[in-house]
Structures are given as C-alpha cells and as structure tokens.
Amino acid sequence: MDPYAAPLEHEQVLVRRGERSGLFTIVAVHSTVRGPSLGGCRMWRYDDARAALRDALRLSRAMTYKSAVAGLPLGGGKGVIMLRPETVLGPKLRRAALEDFGDTVDALGGAYVTAEDVGTSATAMDVIATRTRHVTGRAPKHGGSGDPSPFTALGVEAAILASVERSFGGTSLKGRSVAVVGLGHVGLRVARLLARRGAKLVVNDIDPARKADAAKLGARWVSAAKALSAPVDVYCPCALGGVLDHETVGLVQAPIVAGAANNQLASDDVAELLRRRGVLWAPDFVANAGGIINIAQELAPGGYDKRAATVQVRAIADTLATIYAGAQDARITPLEAALALAEERLAEGRG
Numbered sequence: 001m002d003p004y005a006a007p008l009e010h011e012q013v014l015v016r017r018g019e020r021s022g023l024f025t026i027v028a029v030h031s032t033v034r035g036p037s038l039g040g041c042r043m044w045r046y047d048d049a050r051a052a053l054r055d056a057l058r059l060s061r062a063m064t065y066k067s068a069v070a071g072l073p074l075g076g077g078k079g080v081i082m083l084r085p086e087t088v089l090g091p092k093l094r095r096a097a098l099e100d101f102g103d104t105v106d107a108l109g110g111a112y113v114t115a116e117d118v119g120t121s122a123t124a125m126d127v128i129a130t131r132t133r134h135v136t137g138r139a140p141k142h143g144g145s146g147d148p149s150p151f152t153a154l155g156v157e158a159a160i161l162a163s164v165e166r167s168f169g170g171t172s173l174k175g176r177s178v179a180v181v182g183l184g185h186v187g188l189r190v191a192r193l194l195a196r197r198g199a200k201l202v203v204n205d206i207d208p209a210r211k212a213d214a215a216k217l218g219a220r221w222v223s224a225a226k227a228l229s230a231p232v233d234v235y236c237p238c239a240l241g242g243v244l245d246h247e248t249v250g251l252v253q254a255p256i257v258a259g260a261a262n263n264q265l266a267s268d269d270v271a272e273l274l275r276r277r278g279v280l281w282a283p284d285f286v287a288n289a290g291g292i293i294n295i296a297q298e299l300a301p302g303g304y305d306k307r308a309a310t311v312q313v314r315a316i317a318d319t320l321a322t323i324y325a326g327a328q329d330a331r332i333t334p335l336e337a338a339l340a341l342a343e344e345r346l347a348e349g350r351g
C-alpha cells in the first residue's frame with residue numbers, strides 16, 4: 001500500500017491545463033468550514049500527474065488542521081503548478097504558468113486563497129494577482145506581508161520555549177543545548193533567536209556554504225547523523241520532512257523535538273514511538289504555523305498589522321501548552337491531542 005496515500009475528503013479539486021503554458025495547474029480545497037481555504041502554490045517537478053495531485057490533496061488537508069489549531073478563520077487548500085521533469089522553465093513560461101494558475105484560483109471564486117510555497121515567491125504572487133484578487137503574501141509595497149519565514153521562526157522559538165517549560169519547568173535557555181538541522185530561511189533565524197537567549201547550538205545543513213553562518217553564531221558544526229543523535233536538550237528539524245521514522249526515532253537522544261520542518265514524522269504512528277521513549281514532540285503543524293498566522297492577518301478587516309501578527313504568533317506557546325496538558329491527561333500523544341483540538345475547532349465552524 002502506498003504509505004503516502006491521500007484520502008479524498010475534499011470539497012473541491014480543480015485540475016486545468018493552462019491555456020498559455022500548456023502546464024497543468026491544480027487546486028485542492030480541503031475545507032472551507034472555518035473560512036476560505038488558504039495554502040501555498042507549489043511549483044514543482046513531478047514524474048506523473050498522480051504525484052502532483054497527491055501533493056495537493058495531502059498538503060491541503062494539513063493546511064485545514066494547521067489553521068484550525070491556530071484558531072484562524074481559514075480553511076485548508078493548496079495549489080500545484082505541475083512541471084514535468086523535462087520542462088525548461090524560462091521567464092516566459094514561468095510567467096505564463098503563474099497567469100494560468102491565477103485563472104484557476106479565480107475560477108474558484110474565493111473558496112481558495114493562494115500564497116507562496118516551494119518554487120514560488122512574493123514576486124510570483126504579484127504575477128498571479130494580475131489574474132485574481134485571491135492572493136496573499138505579496139510584497140509589502142503591494143500591501144502584503146512579504147516573506148513569512150521570520151514569523152515561522154518566531155513561532156518555532158515559542159514552541160521550543162513552551163516545550164522546555166513543560167520538560168524542565170522554566171523557559172530559560174541559558175546553558176540549554178539545541179541541535180538545529182537546516183539553516184535555511186527559517187532554521188537560520190531560529191538559530192539566531194536561540195543564540196540570543198543563551199542556548200548552545202549544534203548545527204548541520206546539507207549545504208557546506210552554511211558553515212560560515214554557523215561560525216558567526218558560535219555554533220558547533222556536526223554531521224546530520226550526529227545532530228540527530230546529539231545529547232542535547234532540543235532537536236530542532238528545520239530542513240525537509242520524514243526525518244523521524246521507525247529507525248531514526250531510536251537514535252534521538254534529546255528529550256524534546258520541536259522544529260519548523262513540515263511532515264517531520266514519516267507516519268503518524270511515530271508519534272507514539274516518541275512518546276514511549278519519553279520524547280516530547282511539538283506537532284509540526286502547530287510549531288510551524290507562524291507563517292500562516294502572519295499571512296492570515298492580511299485578510300483581517302483592518303488589513304495587515306505586524307504587531308497583531310507577532311502577538312498571535314507568540315501565542316503558539318499557549319496552544320502547545322494546552323496540547324501537552326491535554327495529551328498527558330488523556331494519555332495520548334501530542335499529535336492526537338493536536339488533531340483533537342483541530343477537530344473541535346472544525347466542529348465549532350460547522351455548528
């Protein structure tokens with residue numbers, strides 16, 4: 001059985017071949033129960049249409065849970081512009097594909113609102129905005145909130161503080177050690193925030209060019225394998241997903257895992273393996289919601305307000321504390337507690 005199979009429980013899935021680019025654009029609207037479905041537009045190479053559709057289905061579902069747990073008045077959706085392995089993406093074709101995607105978004109009449117994701121940027125959102133008004137994450141000069149990464153990083157910091165408080169009884173990071181893997185847009189910012197709080201850092205990135213950043217932070221550079229099994233207080237995955245599976249979970253020495261990466265668990269049952277090992281895992285879709293919380297502010301009646309966004313992002317710590325307490329009371333994993341909270345909020349939306 002395909003371990004990554006996506007259940008079809010969506011409200012709408014629209015697949016269109018773009019009239020300008022000839023490329024397939026897909027939008028999956030998982031839920032609009034709490035509000036318009038919001039999720040990024042991924043421009044990515046796929047071997048076949050099934051893989052592209054599966055991505056849209058899985059990621060849109062995850063967005064429903066992420067926004068519900070964060071208490072946002074939003075549902076979950078996701079867009080995909082499907083490139084073929086052989087597609088040569090010059091500036092003309094890129095623009096044509098983004099315009100085509102804009103038409104697909106517009107055809108949904110506001111049920112889906114797009115944002116940036118892997119392969120797209122604030123500039124891409126400006127192109128999409130020539131075809132539809134259902135766009136967020138545009139550059140600040142266009143009234144948007146720009147790059148979401150600083151807010152995602154702030155949310156991960158809040159998640160780490162809540163986890164440290166739960167495990168050690170205080171939020172001070174002085175003398176605490178953290179292994180950050182992936183020093184990209186989010187990870188490097190997280191590392192900076194933690195260094196400022198006095199944490200000792202162990203870091204890794206697949207890209208050796210990041211060693212200079214590590215040196216500036218006074219962080220110790222180790223291999224990815226060493227970072228995973230480092231005897232630190234917190235393991236903070238900020239690269240790609242699937243890092244914790246049935247094999248790697250046994251290597252984790254840190255009592256806390258909290259990071260930005262999406263889909264950290266290769267499968268949901270890994271959450272129970274972590275619990276049995278006494279590892280506190282901050283569900284990824286709770287810890288990394290800072291970016292979407294910030295973007296949601298663009299849709300607020302008064303328009304984008306950075307200060308309000310910051311307050312809401314910091315509240316990820318409170319959400320996580322509630323999830324941890326609920327998990328302990330019910331003797332379930334933080335993942336199950338987070339999903340239960342999401343279901344509760346979805347039920348409120350339906351009621």
Ligand SMILES: NC(=O)c1ccc[n+]([C@@H]2O[C@H](COP(=O)([O-])OP(=O)(O)OC[C@H]3O[C@@H](n4cnc5c(N)ncnc54)[C@H](O)[C@@H]3O)[C@@H](O)[C@H]2O)c1
Pocket residue numbers: 148149150152181182183184185186187204205206207210224238239240241260261262288289291
């Ligand atoms: N950017 C956001 O606002 C945001 C929001 C929510 C979730 N996320 C998730 O957080 C993660 C990081 O996002 P980002 O925007 O910083 O991406 P990014 O591409 O800027 O950074 C990822 C970093 O990880 C490194 N990397 C990749 N594979 C690696 C590996 N196997 N071992 C070590 N390092 C590796 C890359 O070299 C890069 O420096 C992703 O999983 C993303 O889906 C990001």
